[in-house]
Amino acid sequence: MKVVKFGGSSLSTGEQVKKVVDIVLSDPERKIVVVSAPGKRHPSDEKITDLLIACGKKILEHDSETEILNEVIQRYILIANELGLHESFTAEIRNSFLQVLQKDKSDSVMFLEALKASGEDTNAKLIANYFQLRGIEAHYINPKDAGLLVSNEPGNAQVLPESYHRLADLSSHSGILIFPGFFGYNEQGEILTFSRSGSDITGSILANGVGASVYENFTDVDAVYSVNPSIINQPKEIREVTYREMRELSYAGFSVFHEEALIPAYRAGIPVHVKNTNNPFAPGTRIVNEREQRNGPVVGIASDTGFCSIYVSKYLMNREVGFGRKLLQILESFGLSYEHSPSGIDDISIILRENQLNSEIEKQIINYIKEELHADEVKVEHGLALIMIVGEGMRQNVGTTARASKALAHAGINIEMINQGSSEVSMMFGVKEVNERKAVEALYQEFFVGVLV
Ligand SMILES: Nc1ncnc2c1ncn2[C@@H]1O[C@H](COP(=O)(O)OP(=O)(O)O)[C@@H](O)[C@H]1O
Numbered sequence: 001m002k003v004v005k006f007g008g009s010s011l012s013t014g015e016q017v018k019k020v021v022d023i024v025l026s027d028p029e030r031k032i033v034v035v036s037a038p039g040k041r042h043p044s045d046e047k048i049t050d051l052l053i054a055c056g057k058k059i060l061e062h063d064s065e066t067e068i069l070n071e072v073i074q075r076y077i078l079i080a081n082e083l084g085l086h087e088s089f090t091a092e093i094r095n096s097f098l099q100v101l102q103k104d105k106s107d108s109v110m111f112l113e114a115l116k117a118s119g120e121d122t123n124a125k126l127i128a129n130y131f132q133l134r135g136i137e138a139h140y141i142n143p144k145d146a147g148l149l150v151s152n153e154p155g156n157a158q159v160l161p162e163s164y165h166r167l168a169d170l171s172s173h174s175g176i177l178i179f180p181g182f183f184g185y186n187e188q189g190e191i192l193t194f195s196r197s198g199s200d201i202t203g204s205i206l207a208n209g210v211g212a213s214v215y216e217n218f219t220d221v222d223a224v225y226s227v228n229p230s231i232i233n234q235p236k237e238i239r240e241v242t243y244r245e246m247r248e249l250s251y252a253g254f255s256v257f258h259e260e261a262l263i264p265a266y267r268a269g270i271p272v273h274v275k276n277t278n279n280p281f282a283p284g285t286r287i288v289n290e291r292e293q294r295n296g297p298v299v300g301i302a303s304d305t306g307f308c309s310i311y312v313s314k315y316l317m318n319r320e321v322g323f324g325r326k327l328l329q330i331l332e333s334f335g336l337s338y339e340h341s342p343s344g345i346d347d348i349s350i351i352l353r354e355n356q357l358n359s360e361i362e363k364q365i366i367n368y369i370k371e372e373l374h375a376d377e378v379k380v381e382h383g384l385a386l387i388m389i390v391g392e393g394m395r396q397n398v399g400t401t402a403r404a405s406k407a408l409a410h411a412g413i414n415i416e417m418i419n420q421g422s423s424e425v426s427m428m429f430g431v432k433e434v435n436e437r438k439a440v441e442a443l444y445q446e447f448f449v450g451v452l453v
């Protein structure tokens with residue numbers, strides 16, 4: 001049995017939904033279908049989820065939501081009409097949104113959670129309806145009825161372990177099951193969403209629960225590319241990548257697959273296959289436990305912006321017991337999470353996402369570290385991009401750091417920091433954000449041009 005997930009880009013129009021249904025029907029193993037809300041039809045379009053968030057904010061600010069709400073409803077009606085669904089169903093769509101808007105707003109966060117989830121929920125109902133119109137036994141499945149329990153973390157929910165055995169029952173359900181992605185329910189029966197793009201996570205959880213033979217993730221590109229295609233035109237495709245490599249690449253910027261979506265599939269040993277809805281016969285990319293090392297040490301180069309570093313130096317820091325702990329405790333007291341912490345004998349840098357800071361918090365942290373830890377110097381550097389080169393082959397291969405540093409030096413890029421992950425499958429370079437593209441291009445040239453991956 002296969003679990004198949006279709007992203008928002010695969011469901012943005014009626015034409016796209018028809019392709020999705022054809023793909024599902026072309027393989028009888030494709031039984032559980034996870035769907036996102038309709039995504040962008042063209043680059044300047046808006047995703048339904050973004051429209052719903054904007055709509056919810058208007059309501060909570062007592063502003064008029066009518067225009068955005070109509071836009072949302074019209075998008076579904078357009079799709080429903082393209083698919084030839086019955087008029088009574090289009091009326092149902094309108095009513096279901098109006099019902100969500102009637103919900104209690106005293107807890108604004110939970111109200112927004114329910115509104116966000118209604119994008120996937122409505123789409124799952126719509127798609128089930130279209131399967132039925134084509135004469136196929138298909139059922140919309142509600143995540144609460146199926147037992148998808150999640151933690152109480154709005155916009156960042158985590159699956160609760162007891163979900164898995166409950167979800168296992170889906171495998172004995174008749175027909176094709178259409179399951180809305182992106183959300184589950186807490187123990188009180190309230191809706192909570194995963195982090196953005198989290199339908200990938202739903203698919204992986206279901207694949208684990210039913211013990212699928214494969215989790216197919218359909219999107220709008222032929223494969224996971226070795227580098228973000230918006231930086232390099234037509235980059236090399238990755239045929240096979242390990243869970244560990246993909247986890248690092250997703251974390252570091254490969255938005256094609258959600259960074260949290262690998263773990264459930266990995267734990268159950270289920271391969272993930274990324275494929276293109278618009279070109280389903282392309283081989284795609286397989287995410288597996290082990291792969292053959294054929295084409296050099298690096299499988300992919302990811303990058304992301306929006307980081308800053310807190311640099312702390314103190315003479316003889318290495319001899320001071322508990323220095324690192326105290327420093328991290330200060331960050332914890334401000335509720336900050338950190339990404340990396342490269343260190344030397346007398347200094348340490350803590351890399352954070354800079355959207356967690358503002359000038360006031362920054363000032364307080366600097367003073368706190370100076371006073372509590374008697375640091376010689378504390379400074380914050382903004383506008384950093386992190387470039388991650390990833391590959392299992394880096395563990396056995398000597399000289400990868402040297403090649404990468406040389407390539408960056410040739411391109412005239414100053415490396416602000418280097419950090420090699422303890423797993424030795426990744427190496428991170430911090431550069432100024434303005435140099436992100438140039439750095440990725442230089443590294444791509446070094447590790448991929450002329451190499452078959
Ligand atoms: N390394 C990469 N390989 C492939 N696509 C990538 C990569 N990095 C970023 N992307 C982007 O991810 C997009 C697909 O992800 P997303 O828009 O979330 O799809 P979906 O709507 O299917 O969930 C691609 O269109 C591409 O622009």
Ligand SMILES: N[C@@H](CC(=O)OP(=O)(O)O)C(=O)O
Nearest residue numbers: 007008036049196197198199
């Ligand atoms: N619709 C949700 C969840 C999701 O996974 O969407 P997509 O498949 O379009 O990335 C979001 O936009 O976050």
